Amino acid sequence: MVVDDEALVRSGFELILNASDGIQVVATAEGAQAADVIRREDPDVVLLDIRMPDVDGLTVLRHIQTLPAPPYVAMLTTFDTDEYILTALRSGAAGFLLKDTEPEQLAQLVRTLAAGGVVMSPKASRALLRSHPGAGAPQDADAARVRLLSGRERDVLVLIAEGLSNADIGARVHLSAGTVKDHVSSILTKLRVSSRVQAALLAERAGLLGDSGDDRDIRDTRDNTARGNGR
Known part of the structure; x- marks a missing residue:
C-alpha cells in the first residue's frame, strides 16, 4: 500500500x-x-x-x-x-x-x-545522526550499553548493522541460525531497543561500526512471527 x-x-x-x-x-x-x-x-x-x-x-x-x-x-x-x-x-x-x-x-x-x-543506508544513517546536535560522536550512554554485551554479541551486532540475516551471521561466526536468533534477542534486551535497525543505529552512535559500511544497505531479516498473524 x-x-x-x-x-x-x-x-x-x-x-x-x-x-x-x-x-x-x-x-x-x-x-x-x-x-x-x-x-x-x-x-x-x-x-x-x-x-x-x-x-x-x-x-x-x-x-x-x-x-x-x-x-x-x-x-x-x-x-x-x-x-x-x-x-x-x-x-x-x-x-x-x-x-x-x-x-x-x-x-x-x-x-x-x-x-x-x-x-x-548506513551512509544516510550517519547523515541523520550528524544532523542532530551531539549525535555524530560516540555517546557515553550508548557505549555503556554496548559494554553490557559479550564479545560474541558485539560481533553479532556489527553483522546486524552490515545487513546480514541470522543464517548469514551464523555462517560468518560458525553458529546455528537458532543460536544467532538467541543472541539477537539478548542484544535487543541489553541495548533496550525493540528492533534491529534501532540496534544498528545505537551501534553507530556508540562508535562500534567505523566507516567501512558507507556504501552498503542495512537489510536484515527479522523473525516473521513478530507480526501477530505470522506474516
Whole structure:
C-alpha cells in the first residue's frame, strides 16, 4: 500500500510496483484516509510519506503500531536527512526509502520489507545522526550499553548493522541460525531497543561500526512471527 499526499507519487509507485513480479499494490491513500484503508485492506507493507499536510506520516505510523498485526512500514522521504526519520525509526518504522529510488531497486526493497527485513543506508544513517546536535560522536550512554554485551554479541551486532540475516551471521561466526536468533534477542534486551535497525543505529552512535559500511544497505531479516498473524 502507498500513502502519499500527491496523486502523481501514488500513481507512479503503484505503476512501478504492479509491474514487478510478486508485488501487488492493494490500495493507495492520502494521509487522512490511510488509517481506515490500512484496517480494511490489511497490507503486508506500507510505503508511507513522512511529511503530509493533512495528517503527517508519524501520526499514521503510530496508529499502525496499535494494530494487532501491524504491517511493515517504510517511510518515504525526499531527503535522507529529514529530521523526522529518526523519530519514525524509534516509533517502529522498518526503514526509509527515498522517493527517487530506481524502479528495480524499489521493487527489491519492497520484497525485503515484505519478508520482514529492514532497509536503510548506513551512509544516510550517519547523515541523520550528524544532523542532530551531539549525535555524530560516540555517546557515553550508548557505549555503556554496548559494554553490557559479550564479545560474541558485539560481533553479532556489527553483522546486524552490515545487513546480514541470522543464517548469514551464523555462517560468518560458525553458529546455528537458532543460536544467532538467541543472541539477537539478548542484544535487543541489553541495548533496550525493540528492533534491529534501532540496534544498528545505537551501534553507530556508540562508535562500534567505523566507516567501512558507507556504501552498503542495512537489510536484515527479522523473525516473521513478530507480526501477530505470522506474516
